[in-house]
Amino acid sequence: MGDGFKLTRRQVLQAGAFAGMGMLLGGLAGCAKPDSEGGTTPAAAVPIGSAHAYKGTLNLYGWSAVVETIQKRVDAFTAAKHLPVNYAHTAYAQYHDAVVTKFTGNAPLDLLYSSDAWVSEWAEAGWIVPVDGLPGLAELKKDLVDSAISAATYKGKFYGLPYYADYMAFLYNSEHLEKAGIKAPPATWDEVVQQAKQIKAAGVVEYPLLIALAQETWLTEYIYAQVYSRGGSMFDQENEAVFDKAGGAAEAALQWMVDAVHTHKIMNPAIVETGELAGLKAMQAGQASFILLGRYRLSSLNDPKQSQIAGKARQAMMPRGMSGKGETVSWTRPYVISAAAAKDKDRLAAAWELMQWLGGKDDQGRYETQKQVLLASGSSFATKPLFQDPQVEAFYKEWGDPHVMQQQMDIARTKEGLLPFFSEWDTFNKAAWSNAVLKRTTPAEALKTSAAKWRDLKKSWK
Amino acid sequence: MALLFLAPALLIMFAVNVYPVLYALWISLHRSDLRRPLSNPFVGLGNFVAVFSESYFVSSLLHTLQFTLLGVALVTAVGLASALILNEKFPLQPVAFAVFLIPWAVPSVVNGLMWKWIYDSQFGSLNGLLYSLGLIDAYQPMLGDPAKAMYLVINAFVWKEVPLAGLLFLTTLKSIPHELYEAAMVDGADALRRFRYITLPSLKPAFLLVLIYNTMQAIRAFDIIYVLTEGGPGDATGNLAWSAYQESFRHLNLGRGSALAYLIAMGTFVIAYWYLKALGREEKENA
Numbered sequence: 001m002g003d004g005f006k007l008t009r010r011q012v013l014q015a016g017a018f019a020g021m022g023m024l025l026g027g028l029a030g031c032a033k034p035d036s037e038g039g040t041t042p043a044a045a046v047p048i049g050s051a052h053a054y055k056g057t058l059n060l061y062g063w064s065a066v067v068e069t070i071q072k073r074v075d076a077f078t079a080a081k082h083l084p085v086n087y088a089h090t091a092y093a094q095y096h097d098a099v100v101t102k103f104t105g106n107a108p109l110d111l112l113y114s115s116d117a118w119v120s121e122w123a124e125a126g127w128i129v130p131v132d133g134l135p136g137l138a139e140l141k142k143d144l145v146d147s148a149i150s151a152a153t154y155k156g157k158f159y160g161l162p163y164y165a166d167y168m169a170f171l172y173n174s175e176h177l178e179k180a181g182i183k184a185p186p187a188t189w190d191e192v193v194q195q196a197k198q199i200k201a202a203g204v205v206e207y208p209l210l211i212a213l214a215q216e217t218w219l220t221e222y223i224y225a226q227v228y229s230r231g232g233s234m235f236d237q238e239n240e241a242v243f244d245k246a247g248g249a250a251e252a253a254l255q256w257m258v259d260a261v262h263t264h265k266i267m268n269p270a271i272v273e274t275g276e277l278a279g280l281k282a283m284q285a286g287q288a289s290f291i292l293l294g295r296y297r298l299s300s301l302n303d304p305k306q307s308q309i310a311g312k313a314r315q316a317m318m319p320r321g322m323s324g325k326g327e328t329v330s331w332t333r334p335y336v337i338s339a340a341a342a343k344d345k346d347r348l349a350a351a352w353e354l355m356q357w358l359g360g361k362d363d364q365g366r367y368e369t370q371k372q373v374l375l376a377s378g379s380s381f382a383t384k385p386l387f388q389d390p391q392v393e394a395f396y397k398e399w400g401d402p403h404v405m406q407q408q409m410d411i412a413r414t415k416e417g418l419l420p421f422f423s424e425w426d427t428f429n430k431a432a433w434s435n436a437v438l439k440r441t442t443p444a445e446a447l448k449t450s451a452a453k454w455r456d457l458k459k460s461w462k
Numbered sequence: 463m464a465l466l467f468l469a470p471a472l473l474i475m476f477a478v479n480v481y482p483v484l485y486a487l488w489i490s491l492h493r494s495d496l497r498r499p500l501s502n503p504f505v506g507l508g509n510f511v512a513v514f515s516e517s518y519f520v521s522s523l524l525h526t527l528q529f530t531l532l533g534v535a536l537v538t539a540v541g542l543a544s545a546l547i548l549n550e551k552f553p554l555q556p557v558a559f560a561v562f563l564i565p566w567a568v569p570s571v572v573n574g575l576m577w578k579w580i581y582d583s584q585f586g587s588l589n590g591l592l593y594s595l596g597l598i599d600a601y602q603p604m605l606g607d608p609a610k611a612m613y614l615v616i617n618a619f620v621w622k623e624v625p626l627a628g629l630l631f632l633t634t635l636k637s638i639p640h641e642l643y644e645a646a647m648v649d650g651a652d653a654l655r656r657f658r659y660i661t662l663p664s665l666k667p668a669f670l671l672v673l674i675y676n677t678m679q680a681i682r683a684f685d686i687i688y689v690l691t692e693g694g695p696g697d698a699t700g701n702l703a704w705s706a707y708q709e710s711f712r713h714l715n716l717g718r719g720s721a722l723a724y725l726i727a728m729g730t731f732v733i734a735y736w737y738l739k740a741l742g743r744e745e746k747e748n749a
Contacts, residue, residue, distance in 0.1 A: 100496070100711050104496065124497040124498065125496045126499050215695075269607075270607075272695040273583055273603065273695065420497045427708060427712055431696050434694055434695055438606075440608060
């Protein structure tokens with residue numbers, strides 16, 4: 001067998017020739033300018049052309065939510081504007097990675113969904129353009145809630161109208177509370193523990209509390225909500241990490257979760273495997289009494305076609321802890337325009353038309369897409385006029401308590417620290433929190449290493 | 463003239479195989495951060511050094527070694543045992559052979575999803591089986607338990623790879639002249655001696671192939687980890703391939719991702735070379 005692996009001189013020379021060609025081509029490729037320019041030229045500096053002059057097909061990319069509703073709105077756009085749109089989507093859990101692949105591979109993208117957490121990253125990569133100065137934006141911005149503007153703003157530039165906006169809500173099963181003889185939902189995290197123990201002791205469910213701790217995108221919001229509700233912060237105004245402060249809100253929140261699993265046994269030890277969707281289904285099946293979920297999930301929890309607890313799911317104010325008032329974290333998912341689209345002024349105009357249609361007003365001056373998305377899935381909006389829409393009010397009354405919703409929204413805070421390296425730190429932070437819940441490390445240690453990681457990244461970013 | 467005829471195929475092979483490898487090497491020697499597309503300086507081995515000093519590197523390396531050593535050992539042992547059984551004549555042997563090959567036909571991602579359901583802590587059939595056999599009092603966390611997670615991932619990997627290993631062993635077994643066994647039996651050799659002095663030496667080529675292939679598969683294992691655990695719980699199952707993916711796609715740092723990919727490739731090459739040398743030397747001595 002060993003003799004068969006000798007190389008002849010000819011083979012070596014030929015291999016060397018091929019390798020040399022490869023190095024040459026690789027070097028030439030390396031000398032080529034990158035496809036995307038960093039610090040992208042603002043859209044307003046590129047003259048915007050005419051959407052009607054654009055003869056191609058617009059490419060819209062999003063995650064797989066309210067797909068039929070969006071498709072109907074896209075069809076309506078095409079009928080009204082005579083601009084064909086190719087609408088594609090993928091699961092939210094894979095969305096970021098899919099978009100990175102598409103941008104890196106120069107796949108055709110014009111308008112796409114983003115998250116507040118990704119705007120800075122994609123802006124720095126030169127993949128998206130700001131929409132400042134585009135016709136009609138100033139008027140539309142007046143109708144936006146402040147958090148939606150700040151969520152889509154990076155380095156003073158605004159990147160897109162909202163697809164939807166919401167906040168992390170504390171939801172409970174009212175029937176479970178009744179069965180356990182509890183008259184009102186918990187107001188503090190300590191009361192959550194007491195009531196969960198009571199529900200468990202009454203034999204209603206084995207693990208009353210459900211906070212989906214799988215290391216997926218939602219874990220970030222669960223972490224922020226718990227820290228904010230205790231009056232804490234993750235980062236200060238200068239984006240310095242403050243969550244590792246000994247005895248602070250983050251340590252209290254993490255310790256509380258560790259105790260919930262291991263001491264009070266009100267949360268399933270397998271919770272680190274449970275993702276948001278699995279958590280939702282468990283709640284719909286009546287397997288949990290208290291859960292953290294996006295407020296919009298309340299509609300599906302109270303939908304008899306999807307949930308066994310329809311009519312019994314309620315929202316309570318986020319429990320308070322320490323010096324907190326029960327604040328929560330809010331988020332906005334904006335539409336963004338690709339840098340590739342902005343290279344052609346007519347294509348940019350067409351993409352801007354589509355963004356306005358979906359994230360702003362249609363030809364009749366209505367925020368119709370946002371309203372349809374709400375009615376289809378409960379996913380909320382970020383435009384003030386819609387709050388007065390009678391259909392919207394009636395919808396909220398049907399499955400929720402508008403008073404509690406408004407009260408919680410008034411004290412919702414946007415995510416801090418959304419710098420370009422946020423995703424990199426976030427991956428590390430989620431693993432650190434998981435390790436603490438699994439008791440592979442202490443909460444203080446977990447937060448310390450997470451803060452050290454943030455500081456390293458911030459230093460190397462300068 | 464022959465080269466001319468081969469040129470189109472060679473060009474395609476070059477474009478698809480050689481060029482990307484060389485370009486990845488070029489990327490690994492530069493600071494290729496997608497978040498800073500205009501800044502792409504040559505950093506030499508800087509990315510490799512950075513990766514070595516990252517907090518995840520040691521644990522990723524250890525997980526990779528654990529996965530590889532255990533995974534390859536199990537695939538080889540179970541594959542050989544299966545081949546020895548299937549080499550015998552018994553009723554419905556062709557049916558058994560067909561069933562044996564099914565895991566290999568299952569796509570990797572489907573394999574991962576299937577095992578994810580089996581391992582589920584709330585309603586998985588593994589928990590159900592253990593509970594019904596009275597081995598556990600209540601359903602246990604499976605993939606959420608860092609003590610178990612890696613072994614469960616390895617199990618899913620082994621289940622998928624055993625059929626190919628078994629097939630390679632079986633093919634080689636069938637090529638061993640039967641006269642050797644007959645002569646051995648005439649000389650009074652028992653089954654164990656026949657296995658040790660005839661079967662095992664004859665299986666050396668198959669061993670080499672199985673070991674090299676499965677080592678490569680194990681070192682590069684990504685899809686099974688992506689589907690089952692995404693490196694969790696915590697960081698209990700993250701291996702080097704997973705770290706390379708995270709660096710490239712989640713952190714947008716292609717320089718470091720490529721550096722990790724090259725480390726994986728070099729590790730694979732070294733191990734494959736060692737196998738060839740070790741098994742090749744033994745063959746020379748036995749010749």
